[in-house]
Amino acid sequence: MRVIRTAAAQLGPIQRDEGRPSVVARMIALMDEAKGRGATFIVYPELALTTFFPRWHHEDRAEADVWFEASMPSAETQPLFDRAREHGMGMSFGYAELTPEGRHFNTSILVDPEGRIAATYRKIHLPGHVEYDPERTHQHLEKRYFEPGDLGFPVWRFMGGIVGMCICNDRRWPETYRVMGLQGVEMVVLGFNTPSVNSQKGTEALGDRMFHHKLSVQAGAYQNATWVVAVAKAGDEDGHHLMGGTVIVDPDGKIVAEVEGEADGVVVHDCDLDATRFGKETIFDFARHRRIEHYGRITAQTGAEVAV
Amino acid sequence: MRVIRTAAAQLGPIQRDEGRPSVVARMIALMDEAKGRGATFIVYPELALTTFFPRWHHEDRAEADVWFEASMPSAETQPLFDRAREHGMGMSFGYAELTPEGRHFNTSILVDPEGRIAATYRKIHLPGHVEYDPERTHQHLEKRYFEPGDLGFPVWRFMGGIVGMCICNDRRWPETYRVMGLQGVEMVVLGFNTPSVNSQKGTEALGDRMFHHKLSVQAGAYQNATWVVAVAKAGDEDGHHLMGGTVIVDPDGKIVAEVEGEADGVVVHDCDLDATRFGKETIFDFARHRRIEHYGRITAQTGAEVAV
Numbered sequence: 001m002r003v004i005r006t007a008a009a010q011l012g013p014i015q016r017d018e019g020r021p022s023v024v025a026r027m028i029a030l031m032d033e034a035k036g037r038g039a040t041f042i043v044y045p046e047l048a049l050t051t052f053f054p055r056w057h058h059e060d061r062a063e064a065d066v067w068f069e070a071s072m073p074s075a076e077t078q079p080l081f082d083r084a085r086e087h088g089m090g091m092s093f094g095y096a097e098l099t100p101e102g103r104h105f106n107t108s109i110l111v112d113p114e115g116r117i118a119a120t121y122r123k124i125h126l127p128g129h130v131e132y133d134p135e136r137t138h139q140h141l142e143k144r145y146f147e148p149g150d151l152g153f154p155v156w157r158f159m160g161g162i163v164g165m166c167i168c169n170d171r172r173w174p175e176t177y178r179v180m181g182l183q184g185v186e187m188v189v190l191g192f193n194t195p196s197v198n199s200q201k202g203t204e205a206l207g208d209r210m211f212h213h214k215l216s217v218q219a220g221a222y223q224n225a226t227w228v229v230a231v232a233k234a235g236d237e238d239g240h241h242l243m244g245g246t247v248i249v250d251p252d253g254k255i256v257a258e259v260e261g262e263a264d265g266v267v268v269h270d271c272d273l274d275a276t277r278f279g280k281e282t283i284f285d286f287a288r289h290r291r292i293e294h295y296g297r298i299t300a301q302t303g304a305e306v307a308v
Numbered sequence: 309m310r311v312i313r314t315a316a317a318q319l320g321p322i323q324r325d326e327g328r329p330s331v332v333a334r335m336i337a338l339m340d341e342a343k344g345r346g347a348t349f350i351v352y353p354e355l356a357l358t359t360f361f362p363r364w365h366h367e368d369r370a371e372a373d374v375w376f377e378a379s380m381p382s383a384e385t386q387p388l389f390d391r392a393r394e395h396g397m398g399m400s401f402g403y404a405e406l407t408p409e410g411r412h413f414n415t416s417i418l419v420d421p422e423g424r425i426a427a428t429y430r431k432i433h434l435p436g437h438v439e440y441d442p443e444r445t446h447q448h449l450e451k452r453y454f455e456p457g458d459l460g461f462p463v464w465r466f467m468g469g470i471v472g473m474c475i476c477n478d479r480r481w482p483e484t485y486r487v488m489g490l491q492g493v494e495m496v497v498l499g500f501n502t503p504s505v506n507s508q509k510g511t512e513a514l515g516d517r518m519f520h521h522k523l524s525v526q527a528g529a530y531q532n533a534t535w536v537v538a539v540a541k542a543g544d545e546d547g548h549h550l551m552g553g554t555v556i557v558d559p560d561g562k563i564v565a566e567v568e569g570e571a572d573g574v575v576v577h578d579c580d581l582d583a584t585r586f587g588k589e590t591i592f593d594f595a596r597h598r599r600i601e602h603y604g605r606i607t608a609q610t611g612a613e614v615a616v
Binding site: 124125126127148149152153155157162169172173174175178179181182183184200201208211212215216218219222223252253254278280282283284285286287288289290291292294295296297298299300301302303304305306307 | 432433434435456457460461463465470477480481482483486487489490491492508509516519520523524526527530531560561562586588590591592593594595596597598599600602603604605606607608609610611612613614615
């Protein structure tokens, strides 16, 4: 048994005018609760420090820099790092990253129990669009405000396991999990902000959207024999609703812990990394069963090519 | 709307001593039932003509040739082809193929409404093992009796749509669906013979195995915005139990039709191929969203490579 007692820490809504110190205080409260339940690792959502700003259209993109962090930790996030170190807890959270070179990424990090940033991931599958789209019920401007991640899908030795990250829409793409699975990943952590309404299909029920979320993370877990910790920011942000669905999924694809509702909340689960062995050594023993000579299109072409 | 009224035709158990003429008669009865319900296309299971013989160990592999078909159609299967042509129905079924060169494949075909074989697929992801394994509760000798398929995962223009095939264990591999998705597939048809017991994990519940089956086909459908028709051979074959789980899954990943139980049985559903458009044009518009520069490991390496 190699157990990481893991907390999935859902955040309820963050309104547009809520400042980072308030959000960080909420995150610390969740951390204290997780610590009280014995957790050694806590996972927060994507873009945890602010409202889900890609719904807001800034004609001048530079105006959007207000949502970005130019350093990490920053003065405002230092208390979160300090508390994690005091508790001896590892953590992961997402934020909008503005690099010294002026580049913009949707980023998440792993912070080790000593408070050091051990790993950085930059979101690769950016959903949405670049320009204001009057056809949509709401905007989803991730392709406007971020560059696609440039760091691939690495994994890291972290807290005794092999851990990888992805963010939100990445979780719907089987390539995400497979690239990490091919590096022996034992736990994938991810955060998400998923609108409760499909901006291009208003008739799609919330239940359907929750189904797609869970289907994607459960399949990714099962097909790579890995834990997946998927954490939502949820609830009504200035009239725009985000769904919940914070779950911990075991290497068999089963949901073993779930946050109910759309408020701040924590679930804790003992994730035994050795539980990944059976799947990796039998049905998903890649070395024995994969046939890469027939997968060429996956890396040779981006879009679908339909024969006439 | 481009509707193919599709029948998923589950077969109950086929005992070791049941001859092909008896099986073909059962298949024709299902076809007649499907025709009566207006179906124009019928899908049968993997290795539809015989018992699931890879559970039986033949020390001399040549003995196993009794389970293979040296021609298709054969004298014994010609009545099935004739009836399909009379009904003006397309069909797909699986069988063990022995080529003129003496090669062995686990094969499925598409037969057009004029009775011509329009497409051939040979199973790529062979599960199981090559030699008798006394550690297992039962044998699963597909790697002994078959070569891995050598035809890739093509798709075909068929009955007004873009149709692909895979077989049984292929359905658990996201690469299977993705390679076809990258060719614009609108319907994937597959058959399976899945033992109700995990030969290496006797404690795994039947419900878990059914969950993994459905999870895999539903995720493949959703993530490629394609119909999936997955057809079981089910029930007790000479004391070895196969699970059911015959389903038709829509391009949203939802099960829209299902055969209950483990006997011969048909479900029919109007599969509108245009229902694949929304997913292919929005969240799974591959050309806009995929980032192949980060997928390299998927085709560059077969097994997992774990950094020390």
